[in-house]
Amino acid sequence: MNNKSIGVFDSGLGGLTAVKSISALLPKENIVYFGDTGRLPYGTKTEDTIKQYSASDIRFLLSHDVKMVVIACGTASSVALSDMRKMFDVPIVGVVEAACEAAVKATVNGKVGVLGTTATVKSSSYLRGISDIDNGIQVFQRACPLFVPLVENGHFNTEVTKLVVYEYLEEIKGQGVDTLILGCTHYPLLEKAISEYMGDGVTIINVCKELAKSIGTILGEDNLADREYGVCEYYVSDNAEGFAELGGVFLERKIDGQVKKIDIEKY
Amino acid sequence: MNNKSIGVFDSGLGGLTAVKSISALLPKENIVYFGDTGRLPYGTKTEDTIKQYSASDIRFLLSHDVKMVVIACGTASSVALSDMRKMFDVPIVGVVEAACEAAVKATVNGKVGVLGTTATVKSSSYLRGISDIDNGIQVFQRACPLFVPLVENGHFNTEVTKLVVYEYLEEIKGQGVDTLILGCTHYPLLEKAISEYMGDGVTIINVCKELAKSIGTILGEDNLADREYGVCEYYVSDNAEGFAELGGVFLERKIDGQVKKIDIEKY
Numbered sequence: 067m068n069n070k071s072i073g074v075f076d077s078g079l080g081g082l083t084a085v086k087s088i089s090a091l092l093p094k095e096n097i098v099y100f101g102d103t104g105r106l107p108y109g110t111k112t113e114d115t116i117k118q119y120s121a122s123d124i125r126f127l128l129s130h131d132v133k134m135v136v137i138a139c140g141t142a143s144s145v146a147l148s149d150m151r152k153m154f155d156v157p158i159v160g161v162v163e164a165a166c167e168a169a170v171k172a173t174v175n176g177k178v179g180v181l182g183t184t185a186t187v188k189s190s191s192y193l194r195g196i197s198d199i200d201n202g203i204q205v206f207q208r209a210c211p212l213f214v215p216l217v218e219n220g221h222f223n224t225e226v227t228k229l230v231v232y233e234y235l236e237e238i239k240g241q242g243v244d245t246l247i248l249g250c251t252h253y254p255l256l257e258k259a260i261s262e263y264m265g266d267g268v269t270i271i272n273v274c275k276e277l278a279k280s281i282g283t284i285l286g287e288d289n290l291a292d293r294e295y296g297v298c299e300y301y302v303s304d305n306a307e308g309f310a311e312l313g314g315v316f317l318e319r320k321i322d323g324q325v326k327k328i329d330i331e332k333y
Numbered sequence: 334m335n336n337k338s339i340g341v342f343d344s345g346l347g348g349l350t351a352v353k354s355i356s357a358l359l360p361k362e363n364i365v366y367f368g369d370t371g372r373l374p375y376g377t378k379t380e381d382t383i384k385q386y387s388a389s390d391i392r393f394l395l396s397h398d399v400k401m402v403v404i405a406c407g408t409a410s411s412v413a414l415s416d417m418r419k420m421f422d423v424p425i426v427g428v429v430e431a432a433c434e435a436a437v438k439a440t441v442n443g444k445v446g447v448l449g450t451t452a453t454v455k456s457s458s459y460l461r462g463i464s465d466i467d468n469g470i471q472v473f474q475r476a477c478p479l480f481v482p483l484v485e486n487g488h489f490n491t492e493v494t495k496l497v498v499y500e501y502l503e504e505i506k507g508q509g510v511d512t513l514i515l516g517c518t519h520y521p522l523l524e525k526a527i528s529e530y531m532g533d534g535v536t537i538i539n540v541c542k543e544l545a546k547s548i549g550t551i552l553g554e555d556n557l558a559d560r561e562y563g564v565c566e567y568y569v570s571d572n573a574e575g576f577a578e579l580g581g582v583f584l585e586r587k588i589d590g591q592v593k594k595i596d597i598e599k600y
Binding site: 103110114211218219225226229308331 | 370483
């Protein structure tokens with residue numbers, strides 16, 4: 067039994083889709099969430115900057131004595147995970163590994179599509195993750211830089227979103243993938259528009275759900291919490307009010323408790 | 334005569350549209366440009382954070398001994414200008430004042446529209462600027478949060494952009510404005526899509542052109558440079574390569590010389 071919290075970070079709100087999945091599967095766990103809203107987005111930035119930001123995010127979470135760090139951000143998971151594991155002496159898990167395993171299990175025709183931010187696609191993290199498990203699988207990647215701003219502005223299934231989905235997915239659809247990884251924690255909010263365009267025959271992999279399933283296994287029974295129900299504390303580097311307001315959309319329930327602003331440049 | 338450089342900063346690339354206008358009007362001036370690409374965008378962030386970032390950007394420019402600071406960012410000009418003038422002992426100019434003067438001169442029917450980021454509209458900077466000159470003028474503001482990501486992803490006049498322009502401008506067009514301020518230095522790249530939608534009868538105010546005209550006056554003849562032609566140095570807080578590549582689109586000429594990355598969190 068280990069009643070310490072699980073630390074979760076993301077560039078902003080997207081990681082709350084992971085919190086939702088973790089809370090559903092492991093309701094007894096306390097979560098400390100950090101959203102780096104003062105420096106978001108990560109997906110358009112360079113590898114060095116994403117690593118520097120991820121390290122300070124983890125230092126902040128460790129100041130809350132967490133038992134594990136969850137990188138609930140497709141970009142940081144893709145670019146910074148292995149460096150962070152070398153830097154910090156705490157179990158760290160990202161969204162890529164579990165999603166790759168799920169995609170390999172799901173595909174029948176051996177063709178998998180990956181949607182991610184510019185930085186994620188540049189890193190080829192999902193491509194490598196899938197090849198490491200089964201190098202017979204063909205992987206088609208596509209950067210979708212407008213998806214995050216669309217989600218952040220409430221364009222979930224509008225005409226604008228449908229046009230952008232068409233622009234980004236036309237090629238990948240033509241390549242005949244039967245499995246599609248939504249490689250960024252913002253993208254589940256576009257799942258309807260994406261799956262409508264791709265059609266019924268395509269399995270959509272939501273990285274947050276796969277991540278949540280893997281956490282229990284990684285922690286091990288001895289390190290799970292034992293209490294009636296867990297609580298979640300939220301910290302951001304900017305705009306605590308906006309986070310409290312919009313967060314509910316990602317979490318699919320109201321954000322309970324206070325959202326506190328901290329100065330991340332100090333970590 | 335004063336051969337020190339003019340310092341210019343923006344959250345990223347947008348301010349290069351101001352550099353273009355300044356170089357055209359004052360070709361003898363050297364410019365030190367800082368684009369805060371590691372922390373962009375500013376337009377979605379809170380007042381406190383925008384002030385904190387602006388102050389560090391100015392401290393960086395002052396480390397290059399500039400004779401003047403130009404805030405070539407609609408958001409920072411709207412939110413931080415008066416605080417920055419109190420904090421620093423150097424002439425500081427933003428994009429709001431000159432644009433308001435130009436709009437007041439241009440309007441015939443006394444109805445002016447303002448497009449800006451979420452933070453700019455929340456600050457009501459243009460509204461106050463225009464009222465201070467002529468409080469008989471009606472001002473209609475509209476936040477356009479998807480315009481910056483559209484520009485940054487090369488969507489200048491696509492179907493997606495036209496749909497978003499329609500979404501954001503329908504109301505303001507209905508209000509019958511005859512003058513429209515593009516209150517963010519990214520927006521001139523959408524001018525074609527915007528002016529096509531608004532129609533011929535509407536005067537578009539480009540904040541960068543107005544800003545450039547005011548700089549000579551503010552500096553005064555004694556403080557202008559005297560050399561054959563000026564040069565421009567570029568600094569960013571992330572992705573120097575991307576800046577060099579995309580910058581040409583904003584500048585309408587190739588970025589000459591090196592773009593250097595600096596650590597802005599030290600300033």
